[in-house]
Amino acid sequence: MTKKPLLVFNDKGIYCEKADVYLDPWKPVDKAIISHGHADHSRWGHKQYITHHTNVPIIKHRLGDIAVSGVGYGETFTINNVTFSLHPAGHIIGSSQIRVAHKGEVWVFSGDYKLEDDGVAVPYEPVTCHTFITECTFGLPAFKWVDQKQVFDDINSWWAANQAEGQTSILFGYSLGKAQRLLKHLDSSIGEIFTHGAIENMTQVIRPMLDFPETKLITRETTKEMIKGNMVLAPPSAHGSSWIRKMVPYVTGSASGWMTFRGARRRRAIDKGFVLSDHCDWESLLTAIKATGATKIIATHGYTDIFSKYLREQGYDARTEQTQYEGELSESDTKQETAKA
Helix, strand or coil, X not given: CCCCCCCEEXXXXXXXXXXXXXXXXXXXXXXXXXXXXXXXXXXXXXXXEEEEHHHHHHHHHHHCCCCEEEECECXXXXXXXXXXXXXXXXXXXXXXXXXXEECCEEEEECCCCCCCCCCCCCCCCCCCCCEEEEEXXXXXXXXXXXXXXXXXXXXXXXXXXXXXXXXXXXXXXXXXXXXXXXXXXXXXXXXXXXXXXXXXHHHHHHHHHCCCCCCEECCCCCCHHHHCCCEEEECHHHCXXXXXHHHXXXXXXXXXXXXXXXXXXXXXXXXXXXXXXXXXXXXXXXXXXXXXXXXXXXXXXXXXXXXXXXXXXXXXXXXXXXXXXXHHHCCCCCHHHHHHC
């Protein structure tokens, strides 16, 4: 008789039958363990949520009045004789890998992750396992990140140059994760930092946990003269909207892994692209997988077919699974957050 796998993929999400619990389900379930706060991984409608304690206020802000409990990194909890624990994923603040163990068999679901320490999220830690479920949002050799210090030096130099020409800098980044990473490393000695409501609201949720430069929320009373020459942090959804008209003359920039490709910048009508991602590049994915010691790899979203084929060529037992996770494509702001802003 064939042994049932510890985790299976069904129409609701990643399911552990022995514990009757789901990992990052995309349809409503009774009990869900949530890796992080982005909309494709933490959805409304579950009866009970379990997540890292720093992610609790984040998903409450996004999802409203939910039944949620928080646990610390490395803290184990058992459900029907299956042992679970959360471990740093380095993706955004509060992000976790989910370790699942039963009778000596260990699986790890990475959620989304990156290896570089961004100064905001708790840095990624490899977790030894037999089966590793990995994203591969940027699972192509073309994606190769440069050191983030260089990227932030470029961003701050761009801001200073724009200011010297009397132009406002508008930098687009997702309201959860990317915006706080940008804010953490912006040089506030250059000028003031203004924010779109979606970013300001989320940053206020996170401020009690981290030290950030001062920001000023853009309101109806904010004038063009007040903003001129300063930095504006805005979600990608604000690009091309009536909201930014008061900021003319301005220059736009976008911080994303997709800025690797010039065509992506042109399609988004962005003046300047900065290659900065909260996901792994090609080499980091391979490094992370090797560090787990896993022989079985399941690729869930991104360049899954190409990436898993490469892994098989390297001797791994690698396959793909269909999910509703979308990586950096889905980290834009929800309609609910836009309405709040």
